[in-house]
Amino acid sequence: MSDSSTLLMARQPILDRYGKTVAYELLCRSVEIDSLKSQNENGTMATGEVLIGAFHDLGIDAITNGLPAFVNLTESWLCNPPAVQAQQLVCEVLEYISATPANIEAVQQLRKLGFKVALDDYIGDPEQGKWLPYVDIVKVDISDLLPGYSSASLLQQHQRDGLIWLAEKVETVKEFERCKEEGYSLFQGFFFSRPAPLFGKRNNDSQFAVMRLLKVLSNDENTMLDISSAIQSDPQLSYRILQFMNSASVAKVTEITSVHHAATMAGVNRIKSWATMLALGRLDHKPRALLEQALSRAYLCQLLAQKHGDADQHTAYTTGIFSLLDAFIDIPLEDVCSKLGLSATMTAALLDHSGAYGEILDLAIALSKGNWPQITALSPDISLADLADIQSKAFTEVSQQLRLTGLS
Numbered sequence: 001m002s003d004s005s006t007l008l009m010a011r012q013p014i015l016d017r018y019g020k021t022v023a024y025e026l027l028c029r030s031v032e033i034d035s036l037k038s039q040n041e042n043g044t045m046a047t048g049e050v051l052i053g054a055f056h057d058l059g060i061d062a063i064t065n066g067l068p069a070f071v072n073l074t075e076s077w078l079c080n081p082p083a084v085q086a087q088q089l090v091c092e093v094l095e096y097i098s099a100t101p102a103n104i105e106a107v108q109q110l111r112k113l114g115f116k117v118a119l120d121d122y123i124g125d126p127e128q129g130k131w132l133p134y135v136d137i138v139k140v141d142i143s144d145l146l147p148g149y150s151s152a153s154l155l156q157q158h159q160r161d162g163l164i165w166l167a168e169k170v171e172t173v174k175e176f177e178r179c180k181e182e183g184y185s186l187f188q189g190f191f192f193s194r195p196a197p198l199f200g201k202r203n204n205d206s207q208f209a210v211m212r213l214l215k216v217l218s219n220d221e222n223t224m225l226d227i228s229s230a231i232q233s234d235p236q237l238s239y240r241i242l243q244f245m246n247s248a249s250v251a252k253v254t255e256i257t258s259v260h261h262a263a264t265m266a267g268v269n270r271i272k273s274w275a276t277m278l279a280l281g282r283l284d285h286k287p288r289a290l291l292e293q294a295l296s297r298a299y300l301c302q303l304l305a306q307k308h309g310d311a312d313q314h315t316a317y318t319t320g321i322f323s324l325l326d327a328f329i330d331i332p333l334e335d336v337c338s339k340l341g342l343s344a345t346m347t348a349a350l351l352d353h354s355g356a357y358g359e360i361l362d363l364a365i366a367l368s369k370g371n372w373p374q375i376t377a378l379s380p381d382i383s384l385a386d387l388a389d390i391q392s393k394a395f396t397e398v399s400q401q402l403r404l405t406g407l408s
Contacts, residue, residue, distance in 0.1 A: 011195065057200050172191055277291075302320070
């Protein structure tokens with residue numbers, strides 16, 4: 001293990017009755033989950049950390065050797081599954097998740113997509129038992145069964161064709177042999193192996209991945225569903241969007257449970273702006289000051305557009321943040337405009353600083369530099385007091401957005 005390695009997750013094998021490893025459970029170790037309270041507060045983040053580590057940093061095949069990976073999914077992840085191949089992932093329904101109509105529908109949709117679904121830590125609780133008709137695998141915690149139940153009685157009572165039973169927390173050979181006799185076909189526990197830590201290096205997002213996302217976000221013809229699908233294909237970006245929307249200062253009425261829900265609540269233009277900011281913020285090899293400068297331009301352009309009768313605020317915001325894309329992506333701005341398929345209006349604003357949005361961009365750049373003689377020349381119809389107020393609001397907004405999205 002190198003000095004730069006980070007503990008990304010732990011891996012515990014799942015074996016069949018012959019002792020052959022047939023799958024692995026991937027467990028979060030970077031986020032503390034030791035109670036129901038911490039699960040409620042940090043569970044979504046923990047799942048995101050595992051998925052990022054498995055599918056982005058280490059590579060799922062390197063972790064599982066082609067075998068399925070069992071991963072705990074919170075309600076948010078059940079409704080908004082990661083875009084991975086179904087045979088790679090077994091979705092575990094955590095023991096505290098209620099079998100509500102919405103959650104049941106989400107699980108049924110997962111199974112329609114080809115995912116296997118496991119009920120985690122079943123101990124005989126009748127409420128938890130409502131999940132049994134909708135899952136493929138039942139993981140029974142044989143160390144913590146409710147009074148009056150046994151590992152044998154649970155299986156006998158609820159067995160049906162095709163339902164697979166997994167005994168977890170198996171710690172002795174006696175427990176292993178007993179559960180085999182009772183009809184269990186999969187096993188997990190300290191008797192076979194303790195969870196093994198997996199170390200690795202967090203990878204930065206590739207410029208290609210960011211460009212691909214920006215292409216979707218910058219296309220005005222894409223629907224909210226197109227944009228939601230592009231965002232939710234990235235576990236880390238999905239998590240950041242949900243975290244942002246569920247922050248106290250953004251969502252005060254209802255919990256946001258999916259990227260599509262977030263897009264519906266916030267509106268397509270705001271989701272585009274946030275996702276663009278988050279995507280660029282994940283190019284960690286770039287100085288944070290560059291992101292701050294791009295955001296400052298974006299918000300200045302957005303606020304200035306409000307003073308311009310014919311300008312759209314979202315287009316102005318995008319023009320501002322895209323004006324520094326060449327520095328983020330290390331590609332000439334002409335090529336960036338071509339690769340993203342930007343409109344002729346925005347391309348003219350970015351390359352020639354022409355048109356209404358070019359004028360707004362020039363004024364935003366002058367404001368960010370504090371060049372008041374140029375500012376006065378560029379904005380004869382806006383008072384200096386209004387311009388100073390716009391500058392102050394933009395800088396405040398940048399600080400707030402960076403803080404809320406964890407990029408500060």
